[in-house]
Amino acid sequence: MSEPPIFLSLCLQAIMVLFACRVAGWIAERFGQPSVVGMMIAGVLLGPSLLGAIWPVEQAWLFPKSSRDVLKFLAELGVGGYLFCVGLDFDLAQVRQRSRLTLAVAAAGVLVPFCLAIPLALATQNSPDWFKVGATLSQQVLFLGAALSVTAFPMLVWIVRSKGLANSPMGTVAISAGAIGDAFAWVILAVVVASFSGEPNVIIRCLVGGALIIALARYLVPRLLAGLSAECDRRQALTPAAMGAVAAIFAAFVALSTWCGMHAVFGGFLCGLALPRGELTLGLRRIEPGIAMWLLPFFFAFSGLQTRIDLLISPSALGLLALVLLVSLLGKGGACWIAARWAGLPAAEAGGVASLMNARGLMELILLNVGLQAGLVGNVLFSVLVVMAVVTTLLAGPLFEWTYGRQARKAGELGKL
């Protein structure tokens, strides 16, 4: 079969990707799972793991190399835009409340995985399937630690909100601890990627760019947009000028975070966080369903194209998978549960927090893609960690129900699951 022109090829991809993700999301919801779980799996199935294994010629025809640039662009725009929406919704004030409990859970959810990453890195050290040649032990430990400790932050927020727990102690702690832990994991990731790329000016660029982007978000953007935001409030609507300005600022943040070696998602999240609250942010929130339904599927497809489940069918890979699953469940979920109990949360609520903190979701896929694009992670470890992300995300719903949901529903605290 001759390859179709790029535009046509992208349309066909869009049909497949949108359809597969929507159906998979619907199936996931039928089973009481968040739709993101189904979409993650759909992306993997469209890649070499299933479609490419059964129909290699057709899969290569549908996803030709020439269309990868555009697909990658859509994928990055999708996650960048989604994290922008998460940033829009994010309330920094919540992080400041309940600081002892939050810090205990966040610290446990980060420190234990990083400690457990040391033996894991020692076990995976001598194979290019796991880490590419040139990665030092400390880079491997830090990358694995970040991969083990990351939280499906947007999904966590979504679950907490949809169950009406946003203002409960459990909800606040889970959201704040998830945010702190994720911020830490992302900073570590940025340092690892910058140091792995070797050139000293990359590290400088990462530090200078990171400082610059935070300064812009903190000081410049609120001032730049104050007038436009006030005009939106006055007119009770998003003005064209505000829409244009926000889009240009979003592109600038994404460009800056990409330039300094981090990922577009940082820029997107910080941009959303930086916008002055009011009619402007209320209006922009309405784009979230469009981004989640129409752009994010391309991210799942792009991630799935990099994932090769077939590589896992070897004793060493399966052994590694079992080890990673065990470490990730006990190291993150277990540590969070103990910390929450220690800081005084009742057992059921501690279990709820731990099961939410344990889901890796989308964030793990983003982090893994950063590691893969930097040339740090090998194919097998990438695929192992993708499966870990899917499994921990699949477990979040049932674990939450088992530890917290049943009791809470009996006590009348929780309306419906």
Added chain:
Amino acid sequence: MSEPPIFLSLCLQAIMVLFACRVAGWIAERFGQPSVVGMMIAGVLLGPSLLGAIWPVEQAWLFPKSSRDVLKFLAELGVGGYLFCVGLDFDLAQVRQRSRLTLAVAAAGVLVPFCLAIPLALATQNSPDWFKVGATLSQQVLFLGAALSVTAFPMLVWIVRSKGLANSPMGTVAISAGAIGDAFAWVILAVVVASFSGEPNVIIRCLVGGALIIALARYLVPRLLAGLSAECDRRQALTPAAMGAVAAIFAAFVALSTWCGMHAVFGGFLCGLALPRGELTLGLRRIEPGIAMWLLPFFFAFSGLQTRIDLLISPSALGLLALVLLVSLLGKGGACWIAARWAGLPAAEAGGVASLMNARGLMELILLNVGLQAGLVGNVLFSVLVVMAVVTTLLAGPLFEWTYGRQARKAGELGKL
């Protein structure tokens, strides 16, 4: 300067394009023009006509060849999506009303330009700057006729609505005649492009694909979406399933219209037209500002990159420009005015219809890009017709005011311009 990676380069382009289009749109509105006029001009200025003429190295660095595929994709998605929104809003019932008057204006607006295209094609025949080698006289006549007779249909609808004239005789006639004339011009364009590409199976593909896409829009899509649309009505909201299905159907329509040699805009428009009316279409209409502000600017930039105003600075090109402007004003505007008068509309209202029908706007740019990509039109003629599109669009507002606005405001029929 070394070229930045594609993603970074696209972010920088996005900042420039979004900023320039928004500022130009704002300036246009200050002068009482629709913002689309400003954006058209901004796109031209970012291309080789101004930015590339002053800073050629910087312009080539900002818009590198490697990023063209993604930029083109965004441009096509932008116009396809915008025409989808126009299709959503389009009311076929209106076309069926006032049929005599509408048909007279539509026929005059199509036939006279096609007749005037014959001497124009004879004048431009012997130069590859105007038409590429291989274009027959009949192809040249048909292309020029389509280019002269096209109407800025979305802008016309927007002006008519924003002035509260949607249900006046003048508004209905302008909208219906614009739609009929445009449909005719687009069919002719599709035939010209298909016949120019030479292979007989392209023409067959165009006819079969065209028939198929209309059949899908008429019979399959309403049935496919009936259930999802009813569910949206029941829930008073856009459901995720409906959003996913609409996106996949949109991609299928765009793919089909591209495959059969027409442009993505046909597929987008027909898809919007085909959706069952109700909460589904009401919800989807909300995406229009996002598409108009965030995607359409890339279309203006992409068009502008192909336009070279500097090529016009030659006696023959300037002569052609003057001739084209004269023919387009008298041939389209004049013919529509006479037809409207003949069919019984008062002079002022006939003038209003004619000035609206005379604007070429965005549709001319789309049509010209189709001709350019097919290898039919030369650089000089392309640039001449871009200038004609800008001038006729700039004239629409003042002509409307001069022929109709003043009288109507005195008579109390028109609130504000």
